[in-house]
Every structure is written in structure tokens, then in C-alpha cells.
Amino acid sequence: MPIPVENFFLKPDSKGTLQARIQQMVAEGILSGRFRRGEKLPSSRKLAHHLGVSRITVTLAYTELLANDYLTSRGRSGYYVSNDAPEPPHFENTPRKEDAVDWSRAIGQKFTGAVTLVKPQDWAQYHYPFLYGQTDPQLFDHANWRLCALQALGAKDFAALTRDYFDQDDPQLVEFILRHTLPRRGITATTDEVLITMGAQNALWMTSQVLLTQRRNAVIENPCYPSLRGVLTQSRCHLSAVDVDEDGLPPEEIPENTDVIFTTPSHQCPTSYTMPLSRRQALLERARALDALIVEDDYEFEMAYLKPPMPALKSLDEDGRVIYVGSFSKSLFPGLRLGYLVGSAPFIREARALRAAMLRHPPGLTQRTTAYFLSLGHYDSLIRRTGKALNDRRAIMEHAIRKHGLTIAGKGTYGGSSFWMRAPDHVDCEELAQRLAKVGVLIEPGTAFFADDIPPRNFYRLAYSSIAQARIDPGVAEIAKAIEATPVT
Structure with a gap:
């Protein structure tokens, strides 16, 4: 797919002949990383029409860039960014010029700063994702x-x-x-x-x-x-x-x-x-x-x-x-x-x-x-299939929780997809979640759910909507082990 011709424009304050300005425009696009190796440039006719210049001017600019290894020509196919073109520089450590705007004054109302839940985007890569609200691809139709x-x-x-x-x-x-x-x-x-x-x-x-x-x-x-x-x-x-x-x-x-x-x-x-x-x-x-x-x-x-x-x-x-x-x-x-x-x-x-x-x-x-x-009728079928799977997982989860000595603080009488859990008072579940993530276990700390000025930190949520049955018991075992290893302060 060629680079859209709309990506090309001549800066009004640039110096030199039209040919030189077009060369500079293309070269800057390559050096900045906007135009990447192997990408096709617009034809000389299309670019000339877009810029309002003669076709020969664009052709001469392309020819000069070809000679300098910025571009390559592929027979009758057209011009492409050369594989030998200079690498765009890395700017990660280059400090960006600060805005002239005082954003602390310009922002009329702030929406950041509230306590929110953190849901890792790569949750499916974790071996034991007890994370609420995610979809199990094995169940979805x-x-x-x-x-x-x-x-x-x-x-x-x-x-x-x-x-x-x-x-x-x-x-x-x-x-x-x-x-x-x-x-x-x-x-x-x-x-x-x-x-x-x-x-x-x-x-x-x-x-x-x-x-x-x-x-x-x-x-x-x-x-x-x-x-x-x-x-x-x-x-x-x-x-x-x-x-x-x-x-x-x-x-x-x-x-x-x-x-x-x-x-x-x-x-x-x-x-x-x-x-x-x-x-x-x-x-x-x-x-x-x-x-x-x-x-x-x-x-x-x-x-x-x-x-x-x-x-x-x-x-x-x-x-x-x-x-x-x-x-x-x-x-x-x-x-x-x-x-x-x-x-x-x-x-x-x-x-x-x-x-x-x-x-x-x-x-x-x-x-x-x-x-x-x-x-x-696909929705009803999906709900029936999901309900059966959740019922099976719930039974396994409840058994594993009892087996490993964890405490349920709340569970659905009619079903649901999670357990509300309570750890011993000395356990900080925010810190617990960080330790568990390192061994492939995802839990949801409960602190964010409370409106208290000093919320309890020993609650967490375990969901079973997107974890395989075979992984429930070993995952709960890891949680129990991590709680047991938490020192009493």
C-alpha cells in the first residue's frame, strides 16, 4: 500500500529550489520514521499534481534520492523507501520541548486521581488469572x-x-x-x-x-x-x-x-x-x-x-x-x-x-x-453454556478454598462468577497481588471498592470466569502459600 499522498507537503518557510525542497521533504519523512523501509511512495505524476509542481521536478528529486540510497526503484512498479536508507534516530532520551501552556491552570476540572481497578491487558498470559469480567474464548460463540x-x-x-x-x-x-x-x-x-x-x-x-x-x-x-x-x-x-x-x-x-x-x-x-x-x-x-x-x-x-x-x-x-x-x-x-x-x-x-x-x-x-x-437464540445458548461452566468452576473453586484454608467473605446465593475473599488482618492485598503476579497469579485487591477514608486492605476478589478448571486448585494453592508467607507486623 503506497504512502498516502496527503502525507506530503512543502513547508512554506523551507529554502532552496522546488526540487531541493521535495528531496528534503522525503528525506525528513524517512529520517523521522514517518516513512518506513519498503513502503511505496506516490507516483511522480500523483505527487506532482498534489504539490502543484511539474512532474519533471518530482522525477528529478526522486532520482537524486535514488542515487543517495534513500529510495529504490522496482522496475515498472515505482519508487520505494530503500532498505539501505538511513535509520531514524532514537529520541527516547532526548528531552522534549516543554509546552508553553500552564496545564495546572488551563484544566478546569480534573478526572484523574480517583482510586480505580487495574486490569492488566496481558491477563491471558498469566497462568492463574482469577480476574473478574474477562471473556473465556473457549466459551464464547x-x-x-x-x-x-x-x-x-x-x-x-x-x-x-x-x-x-x-x-x-x-x-x-x-x-x-x-x-x-x-x-x-x-x-x-x-x-x-x-x-x-x-x-x-x-x-x-x-x-x-x-x-x-x-x-x-x-x-x-x-x-x-x-x-x-x-x-x-x-x-x-x-x-x-x-x-x-x-x-x-x-x-x-x-x-x-x-x-x-x-x-x-x-x-x-x-x-x-x-x-x-x-x-x-x-x-x-x-x-x-x-x-x-x-x-x-x-x-x-x-x-x-x-x-x-x-x-x-x-x-x-x-x-x-x-x-x-x-x-x-x-x-x-x-x-x-x-x-x-x-x-x-x-x-x-x-x-x-x-x-x-x-x-x-x-x-x-x-x-x-x-x-x-x-x-x-445464540445469546440464550451462550448463557446456558456459560452458566454450566461457571457452576462447575464454582464447585472446584469452593473446594479448593476450603482445602487450602482461605476465607470467603461473600459469595452469590444464586450464582455469579467470583468470590469476595478476606485475608488475615495483617495481609495487605495490594502488596499480596504484586507478589502473586510474579508467579503467574492474578487477583483483584479489594481496597478500591471501599469508600472509607482508611479502607481495609485485607480483602480481595477471586473470579473464575476465565480460568481453566485444571488451574483453579494450583492457583488457589499459590494464593494460600503467599498469604502464609506474609509476616505478621
Whole structure:
């Protein structure tokens, strides 16, 4: 593939004849590393037209570069960067000229500095990846996803692929969510009560932007998903963290002045506790008494393989005060970044306007491919296959944890894909994770999940969604050995 002709331009302040300036332009491109050995240059005719010079001027410049081993000619094929061209210099140790901008003053609002989870990009290279939320390639239905993508790319779906939906969504995907996904959670909704999002995180961010101001008060669970805490901190609302127990968020602990309650009743993040029906009803009563809204992140409800999942909080809501967040990114693959919001029409209308101003809509190809994958039954097959595999791995993991003397702090009653673990009080799980990574074991330290000023450091999460069964026991053994080797201070 030739170097695009748009990459060539003459500097207005360069000196010398046109021929010399063209030689300098090409040579600088090679010396800077922009043009690499073996890459083809534009033809003399095309470059001459682009630069607005005569063809003979470009030809003479190419000829001179050819003589100096910057270029080579391949018969009637054209000119290429020579394999003998000078190597671009290495600038790693050369100090870059500092910006004239004072960024500490120019940046109006900072988004860095929050405590976040660290997920190694090369996690699959580790022998024992007890890392949450990653996709097991042995379980994912590559073949049918590829077929659905090809179908979405077909001429019949040209409009769905290419059109600007502006503030709307793929009607096929919305229809499936309304008729199949939501009824399974006991939820009924209409088209104007559903909005497609770029995953659950995007849904939570839009919800916070629409509902919260500096004068409003929000409640989160403690511990909870760190990125949710970051989103709410950015909204500058007054934020309270309520400690969860084995039944999830205790309604009686929610402060009197609360406006919005964020909760994960299906599988509390990260403990995996499931909120029982009686507490769900009590939470709705508490929200009614406070005239507060509830944002329900229906986290991992598809992974209820031990027994049928509890009805969604939204399905019990008679006041329209619950906003429901769902996601396909957890159940299909995290890179999909596709979720949905369900709420009363006035709320969805505002969220839709915010999304349109920010990113218009999620890509049409992604929406239509997912719609086909869902509607053709591949999604249900994948969930059944994944549930069976997770059930088997969970049993092996639980046995290994008991065998090696580790302590479970929380586990899903209905299923899930991870255990919330507690190490002895003297163990710093951040430091433990660093030591384990050196022997091929990945765990998630739990510190980031807590809102406390001085959070406990002896919690960690072990996931089994992407680790082979045969590696679970030896991996848990390595964790137990590392904890045992931690000195008591």
C-alpha cells in the first residue's frame, strides 16, 4: 500500500529550489520514521499534481534520492523507501520541548486521581488469572457472532449500518429488549422508556448527570464498584456510603435527606450478596418515604445458574421511582460496550438528549449485530453454556478454598462468577497481588471498592470466569502459600 499522498507537503518557510525542497521533504519523512523501509511512495505524476509542481521536478528529486540510497526503484512498479536508507534516530532520551501552556491552570476540572481497578491487558498470559469480567474464548460463540456480524453488514441492513440515528436506537434491538429481555426480569416498558447505552458505566454516568446536582444527596453501597463512586464524585453531589450486610443494602441506614439511591440487588458488587425479596420491598418503602429515586444496576442477573434469579427491583416498583440499568457487556464480552437504561419517559427523554449531545448513539453495526445474536437464540445458548461452566468452576473453586484454608467473605446465593475473599488482618492485598503476579497469579485487591477514608486492605476478589478448571486448585494453592508467607507486623 503506497504512502498516502496527503502525507506530503512543502513547508512554506523551507529554502532552496522546488526540487531541493521535495528531496528534503522525503528525506525528513524517512529520517523521522514517518516513512518506513519498503513502503511505496506516490507516483511522480500523483505527487506532482498534489504539490502543484511539474512532474519533471518530482522525477528529478526522486532520482537524486535514488542515487543517495534513500529510495529504490522496482522496475515498472515505482519508487520505494530503500532498505539501505538511513535509520531514524532514537529520541527516547532526548528531552522534549516543554509546552508553553500552564496545564495546572488551563484544566478546569480534573478526572484523574480517583482510586480505580487495574486490569492488566496481558491477563491471558498469566497462568492463574482469577480476574473478574474477562471473556473465556473457549466459551464464547465466535462462529455465530461472526455470522451475525456478516448478516448485519449485508445489503438488507445497509440503512441500519450507515444511518445517523441521531437520538434514536436500532428498533430491532429495542424490540428484543422490550419483548424478551425485560419480561424475564418481570419488567414491562414501552419504546420511549428504553435507551441504548455504551455499557452500564455510560448508563450510570448519564443517570448521575440527569438526576444529581451539587445540592442533591446520593447513597452508594460500601463496598461498591469504584468507577460508580468516581462518577458520582464528578457530579459534585453530596455522597454517603452505607455499609452492606449479607442481604445487601440496609434500607434503615439510608440517611433522611437522600435523593437518589444506587444499588446492585441481584449480585452486590463486589460481595455478590443477593438482596432478598423482603428487603427489596423494604427498600422501595424507604425510597417512597424519602421521595427518593433508586438506580438499580442489575449486575450479573444472567449468571443465576444455581436457582432462578430474584425479580428485579424495577418489577416491584409501582411508583416509577426505579431506574433500571442492564448490560450485554458482562454476559457477551466487555469490549462490546453495550447496555440499556429503562425508566419513566420524562427521565429517558432527558438521558436521550444528553446522549445525543455527547455521542449521538452507539454504533449501528454493533446494535444490529447484537440484535441478530439475541433474536436468533445464540445469546440464550451462550448463557446456558456459560452458566454450566461457571457452576462447575464454582464447585472446584469452593473446594479448593476450603482445602487450602482461605476465607470467603461473600459469595452469590444464586450464582455469579467470583468470590469476595478476606485475608488475615495483617495481609495487605495490594502488596499480596504484586507478589502473586510474579508467579503467574492474578487477583483483584479489594481496597478500591471501599469508600472509607482508611479502607481495609485485607480483602480481595477471586473470579473464575476465565480460568481453566485444571488451574483453579494450583492457583488457589499459590494464593494460600503467599498469604502464609506474609509476616505478621
